[in-house]
Amino acid sequence: MKIELGLTSFADNSDIYTDEGRQSALSNAERIRNIIEEIELADQSGLDVYGLGEHHRPDYAVSDPVTVLAAAARNTEHIKLSSAVTVLSSDDPVRVYERFSTLDAVSNGRAEIMVGRGSFIESFPLFGYNLNDYEQLFNEKIELLLNINQNEIVHWEGQLRASIDHLGVYPRTENGPLPISIATGGTPESSLKAGALGLPITYAIIGGDPKRFKRNIDMYKAIADSYGHDINQLPIATHSWGYIAETDEQAKREFFPSVKASHDVLAKERGWAMYDENSFDREAGPHGALYVGSPETVAHKIIETIETLGLSRFMLHTPVGSMPHEKTMHTIKLLGERVKPIVDKYFENK
Template structure:
């Protein structure tokens, strides 16, 4: 199975801190335009996949990833375009499929859907869903989405969404089936669920030692095999925070403040402890979840994690928080032009 290397973004709009100390909050419209440029560059430098997150908060610019991905589709040639994630519990599977089938048409067969329950809950009251149904909504809607993806005419009965009786869902995708990935923060239940559904899985590794996910991946593959699924049809991906600059020192210096700002915004909501330099250094070490440094440093750490976990796709999350657009573009260029060739050469030899 081919190793794929790509990136993700959540389109943050927190304050940007520049070298001269100025602070500026990016507007959502400017951030969206920047995202389209970033996707175009990612395609030009040879990255394989770009995933864009869905949020319904003032500090994130994108509530509908498909619209932005479609804007980028006509400017790109080969990069695959995915959500990261689609919050399926508070969406409708019919509309999800229709939007992604439309993206598949615009991109000529490059659309993917990454579904998850999301790490924020704003979409539930916004669209009128009960948080008490958090897990049941996801399972029921995932069953329906998978059926729609496989069949043009759908009959389906659930308990939380109205039934469908012999109805066609259109347009159909260019691909026979749109790849659907299940994203998880690493709970055993999510690994088992993805395996039982026969879906590829993406692990969001954003803290701690990535090696601890080896057990989750082994569980996922064991359950999938026990259900009769072919593992060659069920790749495993990892998504982790990271940043690349010319030197380790420069990367750390430019990445620390945006990461700290991002962490502390969420920390106020979730009663997390303050973010410290010690925490940062631990996460960018060989034992941590962040991939920050020169192209050689990031490539070396990626090789270690890919080989240790036995994964098929690695996605670097650039940027975390808000960073000047020109820095993000430089990091993407280094990622595609220098990091990716090092990693590919290692696994091809």
């Protein structure tokens, strides 16, 4: 049983909080260059996939993941390169396909598209879209993207996006359609949509007991089966916040300040409670959604999640908030060189 293990990042770029104090944020340019180094190290360390998020706000450095992934592609050999996510509702499916098919060429067939509705909504007014059309925009655009992925010459009729009358979309990929999956924070609508379309799904599990997502996965499988899709051929993935150090105590000490800083920014925007050490310790425990600790601790928690939810891919999201580049590099190395062998060995005879 092959389990893919990888990373996701949002290229967080605000002031850097550590257990030793606060440092000024990097320039966006320097953070982007660091991301490329992190992807290259993930490949060298044997990880299977790297997903990079799209944002359009000052505390995240990357608005165009494909350009960054393409830069990393030339110095990587095996790792799959994915968005995490492409906010499809506020993008154009023709350009999405063209960018990713170009990335696929540069990377020799390693490009993937992970699409979502967008939990951050800054891109909608930025690109002139009405949030009242939130659902219809996604439904139309995923339909068009799938059409383009399967057909060189596209005929498609839309309402919010202009129709396409038998026009070609280029460049085409060398080895068949691009892998496209739907990412969700757990809304039933996303599970229903992915299941109906027969697309792989990724769940962002960033709070509470990961086991509760089994209901979403069961729903996804039931809908997929009812539409005639082979559920055994549909990959299911999760990504969760995490950090690895030599010991559990070190990992928690180094990770907490940046998690709190990041969470509290969103808490002010969305009316959440401020983050505290009790919340952190609860989420870092055996029934929480933080994968924090030594390589052995994190590996065993990942194994339990994979078995409970029936996953084929697990992605650790790190850093959360801004952390020193060297600490992020170290956790990537530990994930690839010490966590992954434990996970691989456990599942090799399953």
